[in-house]
Amino acid sequence: xxxxxxLGTAINxxxxxxxxxxxxxxxxxxxxxxxxALTLSVREGHRVGIKSDDFYDYVLWALPVAIVxxxxxxxxFEWSYYSQHPAEIVAVxxxxxxxxxxxxxxxxxxxxxxxxxxISIWTMLDVVAPTVILAQAIGRWGNxxxxxxxxxxxSLAFLQSLHLPTFIINQMYISGAYRVxxxxxxxxxxxxxxxxxxxxxxxxxxxxxxxxFLSYVLWYxxxxxxxxxxxxxxxxxxxxxxxxxxxxxxxxxxAIILWIIRRRHQYPWYLKGKKMQQ
Numbered sequence: 001x002x003x004x005x006x007l008g009t010a011i012n013x014x015x016x017x018x019x020x021x022x023x024x025x026x027x028x029x030x031x032x033x034x035x036x037a038l039t040l041s042v043r044e045g046h047r048v049g050i051k052s053d054d055f056y057d058y059v060l061w062a063l064p065v066a067i068v069x070x071x072x073x074x075x076x077f078e079w080s081y082y083s084q085h086p087a088e089i090v091a092v093x094x095x096x097x098x099x100x101x102x103x104x105x106x107x108x109x110x111x112x113x114x115x116x117x118x119i120s121i122w123t124m125l126d127v128v129a130p131t132v133i134l135a136q137a138i139g140r141w142g143n144x145x146x147x148x149x150x151x152x153x154x155s156l157a158f159l160q161s162l163h164l165p166t167f168i169i170n171q172m173y174i175s176g177a178y179r180v181x182x183x184x185x186x187x188x189x190x191x192x193x194x195x196x197x198x199x200x201x202x203x204x205x206x207x208x209x210x211x212x213f214l215s216y217v218l219w220y221x222x223x224x225x226x227x228x229x230x231x232x233x234x235x236x237x238x239x240x241x242x243x244x245x246x247x248x249x250x251x252x253x254x255a256i257i258l259w260i261i262r263r264r265h266q267y268p269w270y271l272k273g274k275k276m277q278q
Contacts, residue, residue, distance in 0.1 A: 010171050013145050025145035033138035034063065037131035044127045048271075054117055058124075062109040066102040067092065073101025077235035077243055096148075098235065099136060100247055125213035126270050130197040133216055137190035143183045144171060151180025151230040182230045189223040207270040210262055217255040221248040 015025045038059055042052045074096050075082045075089055082089050114121040143149035156178055159169045164181065172179045193216065201212050225248035228234055235243040 010147065010173065011145060011167065013147075026142040029142040029145065030139055033135035034059070036138065037128070037135040040131045040134070041128050044131075048123055048127060050119060050124065050127060054119060058110065058113050061113060062106045065109050066105040067097070069105025069108075070097035070099065070102035073098040073104070074235065077237075098244075099139070100244060103132075120209070122210035122213065122267075123270075126201075126207070126210060129213040129216035130194050130201065133190045133197065133220055134194040136220070137187045137194060140183045140187035140190070144168070144181075147171060147174050148233065149183040149186070149231060150174055150233060151182040152232050153177040154180050179232075180230060182227050185230070186223065186227045189227065190220065193219040193223070202271065204271060205269055208262065209267045209270055211259060212270055214255045214259050214262075217251050221251040221255070224248045225252070 011025070013024055013026065014022045015028050016023050038055060042055050045052065045055055071089070071092050077098075078096070110124060111121055113119075114124055140149065150172065156169070159172060159178055159181070162181075164184070168181060168184065169178070172181050196219070197212060197215060200206060200215075207215070225245050228242050228244045228248065231242075234245075237243055237246070
């Protein structure tokens, strides 16, 4: 009998305690994802002429802004709840942050940062894009620990038919019913996107500057649109429109338009991208 079969219960979202301070798995997983993404970005940065210190400095500025934007994005679309519970607005350790919000905040900081350091923002985006989608794949396991990002009610037999480990099945028992593991679907989709981008990124004369990033946008937004439609805990506009699906469509179409425009201007190939003035 497997350990998780023996336990038969959901995982405690608290990883450990430091005196009165509770360290949640959610935070541990998100922090690990950031560290892995940063390490890989620094390694790739050497190839295209971006210094290690530029990545470290960027993260110091971007991380707190991304967290604030991610929480603000979530709170705005759940204002009917948080207006009645204002003390919970800052409780990010209990979950409730939106990846699209964090990406908006991080992108804003990147634009300002790259201008101040005279770094091509498109090259910077191409470097970090694969690592960001990897971080998103890892980060979804933070949702798993908090029993978030789930789908409709399903059966134990369905989950077992997916050949999932028992600990995932146990954790998908939420509010008295088993749920479709949409967090897992998105994590797998993002991991596959990371592999595809890493395999193709260094192919000569395949990606022009900015197109690795645009490929990431296309891949992620397409997958997010489909998987978001399976979720039952989505942020909504009214009771019918899923916020993330709307934004996914906008990003997907916008990325295609940008790709076409930039191809017409014959931007340099990604592998020749160097540090350059804006």
